[in-house]
Amino acid sequence: MTTMYQQQTVAIDRVEQMVSRLKKSDHRITPQRLAIFKILANSVGHPSAEAIHGALLDNHPTMSLATVYKTLTLLKQEGEVLELQFSDLGNRYDGNKPYPHPHVICTGCGTIVDPSLLDLDDITKKMMNETGFKIVAHRLDFYGICPECQKNG
Amino acid sequence: MTTMYQQQTVAIDRVEQMVSRLKKSDHRITPQRLAIFKILANSVGHPSAEAIHGALLDNHPTMSLATVYKTLTLLKQEGEVLELQFSDLGNRYDGNKPYPHPHVICTGCGTIVDPSLLDLDDITKKMMNETGFKIVAHRLDFYGICPECQKNG
DNA sequence: ATCGAATGGATAACTATTCTCAATAAGAAG
DNA sequence: CTTCTTATTGAGAATAGTTATCCATTCGAT
Secondary structure, eight states: OHHHHHHHHHHHHHHHHHHHHHHHTTOOOOHHHHHHHHHHHHOSSOOOHHHHHHHHTTTOTTOOHHHHHHHHHHHHHTTOSEEEOOTTTOOEEESSOOSOOEEEEETTTOOEEOOSOOOOHHHHHHHHHHHOOEEEEEEEEEEEEOHHHHHHO | OHHHHHHHHHHHHHHHHHHHHHHHTTOOOOHHHHHHHHHHHHOSSOOOHHHHHHHHTTTOTTOOHHHHHHHHHHHHHTTOSEEEOOTTTOOEEESSOOSOOEEEEETTTOOEEOOSOOOOHHHHHHHHHHHOOEEEEEEEEEEEEOHHHHHHO
């Protein structure tokens, strides 16, 4: 109960965050964009653009896949969604935690899980010292077989 | 001098490694494959399939891009090359260190650098305990602006 | 209400990668 | 060294995810 309620609260906050961020950068809040925000804020997995589009078709039958992509591009620009690039799975999107964080990916079924956060600040600083790069983001992915696939395999 | 010599030695070892691995799995060693092995073993960067193909055209004018992709797929299967998936940059390949390791990627020009190795074994174990996954690989990427782009930007 | 700019939808275009298949060549056997 | 079997090559077609284009629509400030 409490968990559900908090989950919902968090999701609403995320939508509000996206809305205010886009307003601040002089973009319009359209019904289509709002619908995409809600999907992103409520999805626990890491949906693809096509999955987002599919989930929207029930209530928005005319929603175009192009609109989904355009909105995702916009959210990326504003730092309100994290894009995970996979050339085999297709790109996946995380609207709940738009900041860099670790992922655990099943090489059997493509499930993507968020483990508890890991502090990489120290390592990031070392990387900057060693390479001279000005590091602004990171990506840490672990690949393996999820419990479900271990059973079925 | 010593550095050059050792570099060369390492590269030759890598080619030999790839050859023996493919022989062991009953694959033929063709001139095309050997040429691709050499490129991979000698490249310090992280070339794309197209870059590898381009580098081969001098000595192998009829080399097909499909052959490059097929050979990369084979080397991936045998664990002799590491594929870094980027949907924007295109995939990149590391034939020198085919095991998971950190990368530092310039978001300006796409340069990819290998910092000194970082031990992630402890973290990997924690991930397995927390998620129940059987983790077999990982990927750690830092994104930032390289020194060259900092000068020009 | 009107005007100009931003947005949405449909579809074409693009690009990296994979697939197809006839011709070729690697490697084993004699 | 020659032959045979079969994996591999090369060229181009096919595929899939993403981006670009175009025009109609909508938003929102005046």
